[in-house]
Amino acid sequence: MNRRHFLQGLVSTSYVVLSGASVLAPLNALAASGPKSKDGWLTTGTHFGAFKIKRKNGVIDQVKPFDLDKYPTDMINGIKGLVYNPSRVRYPMVRLDFLLNRHKSDTTQRGDFRFVRVTWDKALNLLKDSLDEVQTKYGPSGLHAGQTGWRATGQLHSSTSHMQRAIGMHGNFVKKIGDYSTGAGQTIMPYILGSTEVYAQGTSWSLILEESKTIILWSNDPYKNLQVGWNAETHESFAYLAQLKEKVKQGKIRVISIDPVVTKTQKYLGCEQLYVNPQTDVALMLGIAHEMVTQGLHDKTFIDGYSLGFDRFLPYLLGESDGVAKTPEWASQISGVTPEIIRDLAKVMTQGRTQLMMGWCIQRQQHGEQPYWMAAVLATMIGQIGLPGGGISYGHHYSGIGVPSSGAAAPGAFPRNLDEDQQPLFDSNDFKGASSTIPVARWIDAIMQPGKTIDANGSKVTFPDIKMMVFSGNNPWNHHQDRNKMKLAFHKLECVVTIDINWTATCRFSDIVLPACTTLERNDIDVYGSYANRGILAMHKMVEPLFESLSDFEIFTRFAAIMGKEKEYTRDMNELDWLKKLYNDCKKANAGKFAMPDFDTFWKDGYVHFGEGKPWTRHADFREDPEINPLGTPSGLIEIFSRKIAQFGYDDCPGHPTWMEKTERSHGGPGSNKFPVWMQSCHPDKRLHSQMCESQEYRETYTVQGREPVYLSPEDAKSRGIKDGDIVRVFNDRGQLLAGAVISDSFPKGIIRIHEGAWYGPVGKDGSKEGGAEVGALCSYGDPNTLTQDIGTSKLAQACAAYTCQVEFEKFRGKLPQVSSFDGPVETLV
């Protein structure tokens, strides 16, 4: 039967493909969906930096740094990857089993099951129905929508604010207090120095460079962490770091990096390192303090005039109260620092102006409050708090702290709370005896043990029985600890909703996934220069939102419309009205002090510059007159001994800084026989937490055989027969992961580092099965939080303690599974 006859037979069936018009349409004159053809350079801003971007026929083409950013980070090369990477969430998706069975779906299969595309309308109605069900069946204590994260920059499209306002219009929900970055620090420091300190503007770098003789970087890596910032980052601190490098070379300033590892900052500055055993910094500090007291180096007049409780701390320091004098010899056994160096440090710190700079990693471990408290006591004993270039700072590595702020008013943001006269649909505030606010890092404990009461910061917290969670602009399956424990908890949740740009692990463990668009697909406005508040940046929309992704503003306007509250939600204003309102309110707040052009000129120019700020010294006003400018502590003075904390009666946080052994510690500490190696999961160098891990090409610049690198010492590698570039299995009794070995002499024996933010890609216990709902599954990419402990730092802060983590590792043998982190839900090939 020949071809002609065969085709003719087809026509005769008169079958016509009707349904769904062809995917093509006649080209209408104005490219309806295409963006404006004007292809000039347009400004925008991200946590990685402010940029200028050029389009070429509707697609982002080139990215170059913002002209005021003199020290751009090379993460700029990952920007295009953020927008066009294949793991974008393209359509609203619902887990098939959830779509069929709703709140009675089989939750044990979360993480590796099948999703189905649904329309936006269907997805949002599904969200509302789930919320209705939880509010009626469990009330507000059943819904936790309080998590927050780093989202994307932009004051209008702040995704978490949109979510919490819209969900708040439906009903009340469990909220959180504290955060993962500085949970312990921000809880203890108000009792000691009268402010959270970690997010406070610090002494200006210019004064430090002029006045300081010695700078102590204590577990602090500013050169790595200043690459990203809370607002559009313009990296002004790097100019000062360059000056510091020069001063170190000329020997004018001595910089000591007290850290178990050779940090990126130390290599940049070319300064000296003081190795200290991991998690033993408090012992070292006590040894130094003991030496100061015995040699009479401490500043008695400052202690008497500006602090309280030194007399009740001395018995502990000298050993009268517990029979153990915290001598340099005692400290040396624990911290691995020789007594001579400890004695020398006590001298160095008290001669000439010394600036202590604490990093955040040191408080993200068990008893994380103690090193911050003891460092404040050391600074008080040195007696230079309030002098330029002296005292102590807890944030010079974050978002440009130390660059003097211009003093201008920053633009406000889209409201997170309901307007004053609005009532939610479900107005119940009955949390059934449970707390409505829980410490942020205890949400998995709350799901696992509802009703349990724990101590937290002087009050009691009773865990609510959480049944539903909504995540927007944050990735708990990256920043929380102990993946396998999380899987068990997620089995108890009836509904998980996530709004995100890409298929993060959180999306894969959700029931409803809604696609949000990136910063470059919507108009917004933001501050640039973070703490320096250097100016305001216009964030231009470069391209239309990809696929069916929407801006959070649009998503939750439609959700509010389902509840008939669209006008209430948007205050009857669209995106452009809101941008103008935020800009003009800021213009009014700055009237008379900072001239700002009208909105249209600003939008065309791309930014408004506020100019330089005046150098400033932290705590200078307190030092000048402690009576008129008291600290925020109960006594108004520095509290070396805090009666308030003592009165709480916590065993893991007594009334004065104390050295306490950890549940797991390397170098002779508990558990170091079974799992000898300490795993450090600090903030990544080539990412912002987990953001940009999905940017494919950029990830290739640092991965090893497509996996997250694990940095380890030459000795550890040799003793386990591992060569550079091998795939290594890192494990402990909580989990196991694969990572690519990178041998580096910056790391001493018994210490390895895997940067947090590596996307979780479980592939079954023996690595054979795709998909990872199975407890104990091997992580194919190298997410360190597969191994970390999910415990509170102490009864005071109950914060994240990811750094108390012992592991072992070996060369991986067997068939190498494919990386499954970056592709959305991987179906179990059963």
Add this chain to the structure above:
Amino acid sequence: MTQQTSSESAKQVKTKELRALGFIIFLLFPIVTITGISAYGFIIWMIQAFGGVVGH
């Protein structure tokens, strides 16, 4: 001014009267009323300027 000089003729007197009427109608009275109103306005203005707040 008791009596009119007889020498003027009736017509002269008439034109004089007409001219006077024209003068008062087109010139005198308008100016008088305008200045009157302006003065009245000026007084009100002064009262308000110094008289302080009305009805507060």
Add this chain to the structure above:
Amino acid sequence: MENSMTKPAISEEQMNNTDMNKARAMVYRLLSSLFAKEIDHQLLHELTSEPAKAFWAQLASEPSFKRDVDAMVSVLESLTSDKALMELAADYCGLFLVGTKHSASPYASLYLQDISKSAKAGDQPLLFGEQHQLMLQFLKQSQLQVQTSFPEPADHLAVILAYVEHLCLSASDEEQLSFIESYLNSWLGKFAAKVTQCDSGDFYCALARLTQSWVNSDLTGLTEER
């Protein structure tokens, strides 16, 4: 693909070329719509209607298509419940709507990038790349654009198939031949293999194989015509 057809007797001359091209366009349009979105009730009803059954039967009369067409028809007939429809939609979503390594994303750029770049393990180029730009040029030349309701890159398989359907009715055989060869057949093989490897159901791997064999037979048909 060995072709069993032999030269016909003279009687078929009257059937002019338009009928043949119409038929070819029909097939391309059907394939494009099956790749464009999941099968919903309306499409299912259409695919199982009487004219459609005849169409499938006629298609199956070609031996090289028979196995796949029968497989597809049997799946279509088994879609009696909502759950079955959704299971098939889940297959479609797992294959075409999510990431690329463990699924068979239907974008030419993923299969066509030059060999050197793809040497690195697991490398996937970005979406909306050059293939997308290329297809935009082609569409522009023919006064066409992608539907706004189909927000996919222009190098999506459904768009390419729809464009070939357009060419069947408007372009010369040579043009069709060169386009199909360089922009469809060049990656269809790799795509079909990936679908077969990743699809947990049967419908879409049958569809992929059918598309591959149809395009091959169409190419041979076109070369013979010249």
Add this chain to the structure above:
Amino acid sequence: MKWFINIWRTLTQPAKYLTLGTVSFSAFLMGIIFWGGFNTALEMTNTEEFCISCHSMESMPYKELQETVHWSNHSGVRATCPDCHVPHNWSRKIARKIEASHDMWGWMLQTVNTPEKFEDKRLEMASREWQRFDRDNSLACKNCHNYDSMKWQDMSKLAQKQMKRAAAIDQSCIDCHKGIAHKLPDMGTARAPELIAQVGSGERSLQTEKFYFTALTKPLFYNDHTDVEAGTLNIATKVKVLEIKGNRVKVGIDGWRKKVGVGRVIYYDFGLNILSAQLSKDAALEEGVMQVFEEKEDPMTGLTWQRVEAKIWTEKDYLVSDLQPLWDYARETYSTSCSVCHTQPDEKHFDANSWPGMFQGMIAFVNMDQDTQALVQKYLQTHSSTFDKSAH
């Protein structure tokens, strides 16, 4: 001169030839024509075209008006220059017309013909208009806007509260709605404008032996006339008026202080770091200013506190009888300003002495002037878990 006498003579004699009819009729006729002409001329100067015939008026105030709600709104009612700037009442209108001679003078001398000159004079010109609005209680606004015909429920809750309070005393609109038609002149460092707008600038008449609350941080003085400052009185502090002289009042502040240094900071209550007043060093030591009573040791810090009463002078303004509007303003500001990055903690989450530490740590992120900052911190402390024991 002769001509004048001639006219005068004619006028003062009864007409010889002109009949009473022609004289009265022509007078009557001319009266009508004159009055018609006079008023049309007058009205011609009451039109927008006339006002904006001056370039300085057309290029700035007129353009600014076009941006405002008075120019275009959903009901399509437009207000032009005369509607607000020319009183409708006849006698006031004439007075305004004469006053306009000052404007003509300015036009001739070109005092505001360039934008720069206009900007320099803007505050002065605006103040003159505000004074005129004050004088006649914003009569110009009330020609169209009327308190009785306002639909309260259409307004936001905040607006309802303020507007009802204004309606009660038929308040002059311009008190709050300055800058509604033209660009608000830069009024220099006006302190906490929104706070004052909502809370008001204090009672008109104070009575002795009555309690009031400060609506702003206010300077303290030794007596009723000197300008030498003796410290500051914190916002939202309860004081008792003892004596009134000129625009100063002697107030009694009672509270507690820590026996630390000179002890010149007065706190709200024993053991609570809620600021009431801060005296200068020598004021605290001055005879008769500070009276000290019993002492107590605070178990939380080991410091001894003393109960004190201070008697000192301050200005009459910014003393209000009701504290609640201050707390309402503070709560509203706290809810909007402190929820930009994360959900703001509940007031009851911390106790009175923990709030200062938490609040100071966050100040870098919010735009609050000094007074608002002090008010919000005091609001949080007085609504903290120390005072509100209900579980949260």
